[in-house]
Amino acid sequence: MTTAGAELTLRHPVERFTLDNGLRVVLAPDRSVPVVAVSVFYDVGMRNEPEGRTGFAHLFEHLMFQGSANVPKMEHARLVQAAGGTFNGSTHQDYTNYFEALPAEALERALFLEADRMAAPAITEENLRNQIDVVKEEIRVNVLNRPYGAFPWLQLPQIAFESFANTHDGYGSFVDLESSTVDDAADFFARYYAPGNAVLCIGGDLDVAETERLVQRWFGPVAAREVLPLPPTGEPRPTTVRSAVVEDALAPAPALALGWRVPDPVGDFDRYLGTVLLAELLSEGDASRLERRLVHDDRIAIAQSSYVGLFGDPFDVRDATLLTTQVHHPSAVPAERVQAAVHEEVRRIAEDGVPADELRRVQARTEAQLLRQADSVLGRTLGFASAELVHGRAELAGELAARLAAVTPEQVQAAAGDLDPGTAAVLELRATGGRR
Numbered sequence: 001m002t003t004a005g006a007e008l009t010l011r012h013p014v015e016r017f018t019l020d021n022g023l024r025v026v027l028a029p030d031r032s033v034p035v036v037a038v039s040v041f042y043d044v045g046m047r048n049e050p051e052g053r054t055g056f057a058h059l060f061e062h063l064m065f066q067g068s069a070n071v072p073k074m075e076h077a078r079l080v081q082a083a084g085g086t087f088n089g090s091t092h093q094d095y096t097n098y099f100e101a102l103p104a105e106a107l108e109r110a111l112f113l114e115a116d117r118m119a120a121p122a123i124t125e126e127n128l129r130n131q132i133d134v135v136k137e138e139i140r141v142n143v144l145n146r147p148y149g150a151f152p153w154l155q156l157p158q159i160a161f162e163s164f165a166n167t168h169d170g171y172g173s174f175v176d177l178e179s180s181t182v183d184d185a186a187d188f189f190a191r192y193y194a195p196g197n198a199v200l201c202i203g204g205d206l207d208v209a210e211t212e213r214l215v216q217r218w219f220g221p222v223a224a225r226e227v228l229p230l231p232p233t234g235e236p237r238p239t240t241v242r243s244a245v246v247e248d249a250l251a252p253a254p255a256l257a258l259g260w261r262v263p264d265p266v267g268d269f270d271r272y273l274g275t276v277l278l279a280e281l282l283s284e285g286d287a288s289r290l291e292r293r294l295v296h297d298d299r300i301a302i303a304q305s306s307y308v309g310l311f312g313d314p315f316d317v318r319d320a321t322l323l324t325t326q327v328h329h330p331s332a333v334p335a336e337r338v339q340a341a342v343h344e345e346v347r348r349i350a351e352d353g354v355p356a357d358e359l360r361r362v363q364a365r366t367e368a369q370l371l372r373q374a375d376s377v378l379g380r381t382l383g384f385a386s387a388e389l390v391h392g393r394a395e396l397a398g399e400l401a402a403r404l405a406a407v408t409p410e411q412v413q414a415a416a417g418d419l420d421p422g423t424a425a426v427l428e429l430r431a432t433g434g435r436r
Helices: 002-011 056-063 075-082 104-119 125-144 156-160 174-178 182-192 208-219 269-283 289-297 335-352 356-373 377-391 396-405 409-418
Strands: 015-018 024-029 035-042 086-091 096-103 198-204 242-248 255-261 303-308 322-328 425-431
Touching: 024 208, 024 377, 035 104, 035 377, 056 086, 056 096, 056 125, 056 182, 075 086, 075 104, 096 104, 096 377, 104 198, 104 208, 125 174, 125 182, 156 242, 156 255, 156 322, 156 425, 198 208, 198 377, 255 335, 269 289, 269 303, 269 322, 269 335, 269 356, 269 396, 269 409, 289 303, 289 322, 289 335, 322 335, 335 409, 356 377, 356 396, 356 409, 377 396
Parallel strands: 024 198, 242 425
Antiparallel strands: 015 024, 035 096, 035 198, 086 096, 255 322, 255 425, 303 322
16 A cells, blocks of 8 residues: 555655746646646645635636636636636635646646636626525525535534634625625735735646746736735634534434544644544444444434544645544434444443554545545646645645555554544534424
């Protein structure tokens, strides 16, 4: 397993340089297929939003697709698709990204498009109002009118954490969105979309020297701006249980979510790796501890899952974050019974440890997932960009499989010992709509 992880790094070495305006550039050449991927990661996510402007990071992601100084509205999509490429963007807790995957000969087109909107997106009243409406409709479809729409990703942090950065609704309130102004958007752009607050990562069929020339041509003229220090998002570890109950009239069955604070994903990485594998051991696959106990043996659950990080990717998040276990269970089963069973399974690992062969199965599955993600040029490029932004080392993306393969049973046992029932955040969802 270690060999596979090492080979990934050796097969796709990265090179980096920094422009005079502060833009960090990572190149990951791979001449095996005639495809390139271009990604720009801005160091601003949901946790950076100021009070009164919840949802602004996501709203601004939408605005960045509404045209720029030399690219009319809808032209970005047309130009990428006309070249045979795909594009998208996404908002996370700690960053917002934009990316394209195209035939190699279209590399300069993608660089021009990304540089143009880094320099001057079309922040107009018309675009702002239009995209506020789009985001509001997303919230209606994905959260307000969907069973479990806010569970637990929007609801659990509100009881697990204390600071505004970690507790507020990153999708945004309608009040905050509707009261946003063009000046707010322009200020957000000036604060967070400076070249020095971004990482440009290019992977695939590229010549390093020629690509550096093209990057200098298109991104070099983008004006440098002040880069604000990252706001702290870490918090003191909890010392008591925090709990809440929510009601969901659309949910067909009740659910329970437990959240535990975990080691710093960046500053305490080795301990954190034990927690990542613990989550996999608890819930992934029919042989996992909670699947066997809750679903098959006790039959007190319909479905269960455990994961680290708000969006399920443990390696793209900074401190503070959670290991979350969520369980959907029959209405006849008390939430307290489910909670007790979860705590018991965690305690067994903390007290009895993990057999080496069980851990090896989990490591093999996790490594396979990482290697699959890195198999495509786009997946690999996004991984390098995320690792460069969050961890300061793009190379880490290529080392993850080997680092996870080196985790010992003792590390996983210690991670289980950290999941103290007395410091868990407990969210109970009651299905109040009755059967339909």
